[in-house]
Amino acid sequence: MLAAVRAQLGGPDAPDLLVSSGTEPLVLTSMLAGELGLPMAYLRPKPKEHGRQKRLEGELRGSRAALIALNPAPETVEDNRQLIDEGGSKLAKVIDIPSPSGRGLGRGQPRLREPSPLPSPAAAGEGSVAGVAKVLLDIGAVIIRQDPPFRYVSGILSPIYTDCRLLISYPEKWPVILDALQARIDEDAIVGVATSGIPHASVLAHRLGKPLAYVHDEGIAGYIQPDQSLVIVEDLVTTGKSVLECASALRQHGFAASRCVAIFTYERRQPSLEAAGIAFEPLADLATLLETGVAEGRFGEAERQAVLDWRRDPQAWTAAHEQ
Numbered sequence: 191m192l193a194a195v196r197a198q199l200g201g202p203d204a205p206d207l208l209v210s211s212g213t214e215p216l217v218l219t220s221m222l223a224g225e226l227g228l229p230m231a232y233l234r235p236k237p238k239e240h241g242r243q244k245r246l247e248g249e250l251r252g253s254r255a256a257l258i259a260l261n262p263a264p265e266t267v268e269d270n271r272q273l274i275d276e277g278g279s280k281l282a283k284v285i286d287i288p289s290p291s292g293r294g295l296g297r298g299q300p301r302l303r304e305p306s307p308l309p310s311p312a313a314a315g316e317g318s319v320a321g322v323a324k325v326l327l328d329i330g331a332v333i334i335r336q337d338p339p340f341r342y343v344s345g346i347l348s349p350i351y352t353d354c355r356l357l358i359s360y361p362e363k364w365p366v367i368l369d370a371l372q373a374r375i376d377e378d379a380i381v382g383v384a385t386s387g388i389p390h391a392s393v394l395a396h397r398l399g400k401p402l403a404y405v406h407d408e409g410i411a412g413y414i415q416p417d418q419s420l421v422i423v424e425d426l427v428t429t430g431k432s433v434l435e436c437a438s439a440l441r442q443h444g445f446a447a448s449r450c451v452a453i454f455t456y457e458r459r460q461p462s463l464e465a466a467g468i469a470f471e472p473l474a475d476l477a478t479l480l481e482t483g484v485a486e487g488r489f490g491e492a493e494r495q496a497v498l499d500w501r502r503d504p505q506a507w508t509a510a511h512e513q
Contacts, residue, residue: 192221195285199226199256203282207252209233211259211270213385215287217392217402219258220358224368224393228252229359231277232385233270247385249359250277258285322370322474323482325363326454331356332479334493339511344429347508349496352479354425354453358389367453368393370473371423374451378418379403381447383425383436390453391423405439414445422450427472430462437468454479456501476501 195218199205210219210232223230231248255274259266262284271281326332331353333340340351357364372394379401382391388404395402403412414420420440424433427450437447448467455472463470480494500507 191287192218192225195258195287196222196226198283198285203254205252205254205256205282207231207250207255207279209250209255209257209270209274211257211262211266213388213406214260215258216385216388217404218287220389220392221396222258223358223361223389224364224396227361229361230389231359232389233273235266245273246277247355247358249356250274250279251359252279254282255279256283256285257281258287260287262286319474319478320482322367322453323479324486325357325366326352326354326474326479327483327486327488329356329360329363332483332488334489334497336496336511342428344431345508346504347511348504349493349500349507350456350476352426352454352456355386357425357453367473368397371451371453372397374471375421377421377449379414379420381405381414381420381422381436381440383422383432386425387423390425394423405436410439410443416444416446418445420445420447420449422447422468424450424452425454427452427455427460427463427470430460430470433468433470434462434466437466 206228208219208223208228208230210216210230212233212235216232219230219232222228229249229251231246231250234245234247237244257267257270257274259270267284274281333351334349336349339347339349341347357367368390371390375394375398380391380395382388382402382404384404384406391402391404401412401414401418403410403414422433422436427433433450440447449469450463450471452470452472454474456476458472458475460470476497480497483489484491484494
């Protein structure tokens with residue numbers, strides 16, 4: 191299927207941007223973006239209640255977009271076209287993915303592909319904690335402001351917002367993060383936390399030739415076996431709630447979920463994950479991000495101190511800044 195979709199992307203109207211219409215085509219879109227070195231984004235069918243944008247995840251950093259969709263209705267295509275136009279791009283073509291036939295989804299032995307060639311090593315230091323923090327700063331993923339503050343999905347107010355979803359739209363920066371994640375994975379299978387962890391997990395699974403799955407409302411999508419070791423991949427961990435929900439669903443289906451790797455966290459130690467028996471390994475944390483940001487002149491000491499004040503007691507900071 192990947193080869194069939196790739197073949198449709200050529201021609202005189204070849205796109206310079208890939209857009210996933212919803213979650214279903216997100217795995218395939220992510221694999222293609224990673225393979226072809228193109229920026230990507232995905233469109234939510236419904237707006238979310240938090241974050242900087244409501245339906246668009248990533249950025250529309252291209253002039254000719256290919257919309258990758260699963261049996262889209264005409265009204266869905268038109269709706270997505272309008273969102274793409276509003277983002278400053280144009281819809282060049284629609285790639286219609288047929289619904290899965292169900293073949294290969296049973297308990298039979300899955301056929302694994304050969305691992306893809308590994309990417310060229312990142313420049314020295316790029317995959318370090320400070321290097322990962324610098325990538326997030328370079329793409330504008332970090333915003334610090336106190337008036338008004340940001341409200342997280344948990345309800346907590348904060349002076350800092352880190353949008354790791356922007357990484358998928360920067361193919362020149364994304365591989366640095368993927369390389370760093372890849373160096374920390376030796377499990378048999380990879381599970382992405384829906385939806386923000388799916389693009390990273392998809393590209394890593396494609397690179398390494400490992401089975402991929404993700405947890406959604408209806409259960410587990412993908413094929414993994416109970417005796418396989420799993421690693422959960424997430425982009426950002428704040429309280430650990432999404433990782434815990436993912437691990438709980440996996441365990442209910444008989445899978446051992448005991449390790450999570452993430453791109454960024456506000457607190458390197460996550461008591462909720464520790465209590466659930468989940469080892470947690472982030473690439474970068476808040477302290478390094480703030481130190482790197484001040485050193486590079488991205489923000490001042492006053493802003494750094496405001497974030498540290500919040501980090502010491504988020505609940506008290508929230509109460510003090512509620513209208």
